[in-house]
Amino acid sequence: MHDDVSLTTERARRVLTERVWPAIHSESAPLEVSWHELPGEPIAPSEGLALDYTPYEVGTPWGAAWATTWFRLRGTVPAQWAGREVEAVIDLGFDKDRPGFQCEGLVYRGDGSPVKSVNPRNQVVPLTQSASGGEEIELYVEGAANPVILDAHPFLPTEQGDIQTSSARKLYETRRLDLAVLEREVHDLALDVQVLLELQAELPAGPRRMRILQALDDALDVLDLQRIPETAADARAQLADVLASPAEPSAHVISAVGHAHIDSAWLWPLRETIRKVARTTASMAELIEGTEDFVYGMSSAQQYAWVKEHRPEVYARIKEAVAAGRFLPLGGMWVESDTVMPAGEALVRQFSQGQRFFEREFGIRSHGVWLPDSFGYSPSLPQLIRRSGFDWFFTQKISWNQVNVFPHHTFEWEGIDGSRVFTHFPPMDTYNSELSGEEVALASRQFRESRHATGSIAPVGHGDGGGGTTREMVGRAKRLADLEGSAQVRWEHPDEFFARARRELETPPVWVGELYLELHRATLTSQHKTKQGNRRSEHLLIEAEVWAATAAARSTADRPFAYPYDELDELWQRVLLHQFHDILPGTSIAWVHREAAAAYEEIRSGAEAVIDRALGALVGTGDSSVVVNPATAARAGVPPLGAAVAGDLPTAERTGLHETDTGYVLENDLVTVTLSREGHVTSAVDKASGRDAVAPGREAGVLQLHQDFPNKWDAWDVDRFYQNSVTDLRDVTSISAAEQDDGAAAVTVERTFGGSSVRQVISLEPGSRTLRFAQTTDWHETEKFLKVAFPLDVRAEHTAAETQFGYHKRVTHTNTSWEAAKFETSMHRFVLAEEPGFGAALVNDSVYGYDVTRTVGDDGAAPQVTTTLRLSLLRAPRFPDPETDQGAQTHVYGLVVGADVAEATEAGIAMNLPERTVRGDHGFDPLVTASGEGVVVSGVKLADDRSGDLVVRVYEGLGRRAKGSVTVDAPVSRARTVNLIEDDLQQDAVELDGGTAALALSPFEVRTLRFTLA
Ligand SMILES: [Zn+2]
Secondary structure: OOOOHHHHHHHHHHHHHHHHHHEEEEEEEEEEEEEEOOOOOOOOOHHHHHOOOOOOOOEEEEEOOEEEEEEEEEOOOOOHOOOEEEEEEOOOOOOOOOOOOOOOOEEEEOOOOOOEEEOOEEEEEEEOOOOOOOOOOEEEEEEEEOOOOOOOOOOOOOOOHHHOOOOOOOOEEEEEOEEEEEEHHHHHHHHHHHHHHHHHHOOOOOOOHHHHHHHHHHHHHOOOOOOOOHHHHHHHHHHHHHHHHHOOOHHHHOEEEEEEOOOOOOOOOOHHHHHHHHHHHHHHHHHHHHHOOEEEEEEEEEEEHHHHOOOHHHHHHHHHHHHHEEEOOOOOOOEEEEOEEEEEEEEHHHHHHHHHHHHHOOOOEEEEOOOOOOOOOOOOHHHHHHOOOEEEEEOHHHHHOOOOOOOOOEEEEEEEOOOEEEEOOOOOOOOOOOOOOHHHHHHHHOOOOOOOOOOOOOEEEEEOOEEOOOOHHHHHHHHHOOOOOOEEEEEEOOOHHHHHHHHHHOOOOOEEEOOOOOOOHHHOOOOOOHHHHHHHHHHHHHHHHHHHHHHHOOOOOOOOOOHHHHHHHHHHHHHOOOEEEEOOOOOOHHHHHHHHHHHHHHHHHHHHHHHHHHHHHOOOOEEHHHHHHHOOEEEOEEOOEEEEEEHOHHHHOOOOOEEOOOOEEEOOOOOEEEOOOOEEEEEEEEOOOOOOOOOOOOOOOEEEEEEOOOOOOOOOOOOOHHHOEEEEEEOOOOOEEEEEEOOOOEEEEEEEOEEEEEOOOOOOOOOEEEEEEEEEEEEOOEEEEEEEEEEEOOOOOOOEEEOOOOEEEEEOOOOOOHHHOOOOEEEEEEEEEEEOEEEEEEEEEEEEEEEEEEEEEEOOOOOOEEEEEEEEEEEOOOOOOOOOOOEEEEEEEEEEEEEOOOHHHHHHHHHHHHOOEEOOOOOOOOOOEEEEEOOOEEEEOOOOOOOOOEEEEEEEEEOOOOOEEEEEEEEEEEEEEEEEOOEEEEEEOOOOOEEEEEEEEEOOEEEEHHHHHH
């Protein structure tokens, strides 16, 4: 027979788009609208409803960027609509092609209770399923004029990203504010046609596809385009058989979970996220109330806390839906944080603060970690996830890799310590699924574990203010539950998916080490002040906890000290919020980073206040200088976590300083450093071995400037070609040398380049093997990348870069595409290049990115291998913040000459936890002392349950088995091992010898000990 597939598909597509969808609302009646425009910050809903309203005409422009407009809608349901299903249709001027990222509205009843949101693809407010006619309707809409930042031509610099620079121009025009009759049968027909049309497009030529095409033709033949509501049922009858044909027994199974990935700040400020979450959760509560099997999952305790505080009526509906098992708290973290940069203690708090919130509010714990977005995953995570009591991990982002396709979708992920966590990546490659035919087919086609496993997860819904899951998505899921030719779709909790997958995959594939994202590599550097604020805040809070716990344990009637639980919780929660995966990575608008700087200043003063009070209680009142050491190694005679009166300490030697014809020599009893007249390090000799850390004929500490204009995602990406052009900054404005008061010798060098200038104080303290660089840059560059290079005379096979509770090794070569793709990688406080017998490390106070290159010189004799480590200091992208990193910036970093992992770890900690001098009467002994090679104390605090128990966290930092002990200098009645979130474990008893607990740790093991003080 004659056949033409495209004739049917084009017919169905046109009728569906131009006739059937528009016919879902037949009759309509305009609402009487009045409005009140508010510039600036939002107000509480009760105040919004009480505003003066003036008449408004539909089509009038509204909303300057970031302003709020309140609309009041009043009307009467026409008498002739009795018995009909009626809803309000509210189109604020939406661009349907861009769900999220634009204007949004939250709809309230006249009594101020929120109903649901209106969004580009969800513009209706259901009012009644069967009208009486004559009902008086009063609704209010809180319209948020969020500007489009990521426009059709993306990544152009824009001033709209901060309310201080955004335009006053009205951005939106309303199109429709009506009451309308919903034609339920037409809506169902639209979904029937859409599902079948999309399904057939994914099918091979064959009987199933042909029968669907014929059924579509038959349905369209009986649909009278002038009487669509009247003939929709007949058209649906023609589709009933093909829709009733069940799925093949081996069809892929999709575990759908309603979702809205709401970035806690990004192209909007934190205050707008509070409203985005309230809008989306109101809509999701409404959708849950109107459906039977739909479930919605939301992560991030912080987002629940916002709804609780700001929209308590919505929160009450969430709580009810959580209790009914329909609204699923996921992930157990405070926010969906970056996982590459936060310190180990901070990641632990993401889990402990998140799980404590879910337990307190809902009486539940999450069983898995939910992180669909976020830019790469640290190899410490498997241990932290498992030791926080979770048993699964979910992400999606690695499908964004530029080069290599990740080989698994359901697998075991193994971390640096050998811990494994059962992990799933949805093969649909999205966390904003609409359950389109294409997405559903993609999941089935791409799923890598199909030989043994049956299914995958699909997070379904529009994120970022798109409003979450729609009733159309729920309608599609219903049709796809058991349909021939399609994967089967069912709503279910991810826990159920993981339980089934675990049963099916007896021997899952294993991936060892970091989940490196081959994209967004510049997120390790962009927005330096945010990164510095994070690093400083983490260390100040770790320090505040140590001194507060010490003071609390030593509290007496004379000098009482109460552990400041609430203050520390609040400070940690602010740090955790700013670790969100678009704040710490530096990819938000200017507004967010401006506020982050202010937040970090408040965190600093809050933490310093705790430290002051605690140390005041510990050192007494007096006028002596007391030196306090928060680091994990003794310093100038002061024990770790203890303090001593300065006068009692041995006087330090002084570092030697000599000026020569060619430059300067700095020398102490460990190292000799020579600097050129250009302020570059020409040699750095470890006296014990005689080895020079600097490669022969090379210079270290050279600042290098690259052009850096990626193909897209400016703040996120640095593309490989940035390496092709480089300028060494050699011009010197001034150079001078001086001895410092603390006995260090220092050379100060100043340079100018482009529109910028830089000042480096390069110093060597007595007794230290770290050559320290304190750098201040007045940065006024555009689309540039500033690095500092250290070519090392070290034949390193690997670099060892610190991550949470340990380090990861990365090879220095680029043999495969996987290694070549890692041209910019992450570190915490140190990166080490080492060969047997000798190594050198770079340590820093606020850097997270580095690169390594391996070069070989061959003069005919032995090959000369040079390992060049470079720290990533500053960038200057112009999107989304056109002024990224402009102005004064500071960095401290250092070259540790003759370092191994232990020295590098110690030097990194020392740089980030500097000693402090306070006025007092006496020093004090450490409350906690650890012994054993490789045993590092990461946290000392009182228990979260406020029992007064002391919690001490240690880890093995060298990557080998360790034996040692932890001693508490206070009366202890009991000790036990707990998990990271301080739950008791099954085998938890720890034997005590006085205050000492013996330890045996496996490589990179993190151990949390809980001591009950007598
Ligand atoms: Zn995100």
